[in-house]
Amino acid sequence: MTTTLGTASAAPGERDTGRLEVGETRDGSSFGLPVAVINGERSGRTLYVQAASDGDELNGVGVIQRVVPRLDPADIAGTILIVGIVNYHAFQVAEHRNPIDDTKMNRAYPGNETGTSSERIAAATFDVATRADMILDLHQGSTSRMIDEVRVRCGKRHRLHDDCLELAKVFGCGYILDQKGPDGQLARAAPDEGVPTVDPELGGAVGWDEESIRKGVEGVFNVLTYYDFLEGDATFESQTRARGFEQYGAPNGGLVRFQSDLGTRVDAGDTLFEVTTPFGERKAEVTADSAGILWRTRRLPQVATGEYVCSVATDIDSY
CATH class of the missing domain: 3.40.630.10 (Zn peptidases)
Known part of the structure; x- marks a missing residue:
């Protein structure tokens, strides 16, 4: 047909x-x-x-x-x-x-x-x-x-x-x-x-x-x-398979520097990213609240206070 x-x-x-x-x-x-x-x-x-x-x-x-x-x-x-x-x-x-x-x-x-x-x-x-x-x-x-x-x-x-x-x-x-x-x-x-x-x-x-x-x-x-x-x-x-996520925002304005790569497994307390000044001076360090996988990150490094930075998948299994 x-x-x-x-x-x-x-x-x-x-x-x-x-x-x-x-x-x-x-x-x-x-x-x-x-x-x-x-x-x-x-x-x-x-x-x-x-x-x-x-x-x-x-x-x-x-x-x-x-x-x-x-x-x-x-x-x-x-x-x-x-x-x-x-x-x-x-x-x-x-x-x-x-x-x-x-x-x-x-x-x-x-x-x-x-x-x-x-x-x-x-x-x-x-x-x-x-x-x-x-x-x-x-x-x-x-x-x-x-x-x-x-x-x-x-x-x-x-x-x-x-x-x-x-x-x-x-x-x-x-x-x-x-x-x-x-x-x-x-x-x-x-x-x-x-x-x-x-x-x-x-x-x-x-x-x-x-x-x-x-x-x-x-x-x-x-x-x-x-x-x-x-x-x-x-x-x-x-x-x-991921069924839940934790999202992280910037506590300060500045430039984001990630400490983990996409797809990396992280544990609670591991550093996800730092926020620095344009001169590399550290303003903040953000750590994972739970164990999971770094699933998604922002594309551009510059952030304002509270702006989205990354997501960690936390409800994980294999299918």
């Missing part, structure tokens, strides 16, 4: 790219999101993948750029639907939020087809995503430095929690954040429609990170193999 997504249309054994029209720009011209359809020769499940829901989170675009050329429809059972850039307006200006309505796109799901710019884009992509059997919503920590992780956002009491957790483990970044997310996230909204969804956060800060992109590419192929889109033996290892 031929599968269409926007202007992309592919019969079994074919692939196509095109645009999913979602509105008009300020000069009245139409715009569309870049989309791809890979329709396997054999029947099977449907996977939906999207990237750049937040416009400056580019590693997911890098993953798609590397994955799609490697997908031969002759080798695939099932269908892969891809929206390569979701937050069109923010991507154009390299910003996190949609500048048309100052909205963070990953708080707009399931969207509204007659609403704001972000709500319309969310509605259009949500309609496509919920045609699938599983969803990968590729992100990165654009405003922070962070480890590569996969987020399960539906909450532990959700009926699809185990399915989402399995999908996160199969993706295989090594770390899983298992914590109910804010309203409006795709990984919160899509499980309510019966579609297991995870939110891989591929590294942090702005721009390409080749190592995180490599992990993302491996993760996508892990999913394709495990769920029988591609032939092969899927193997995966136990992941470190």
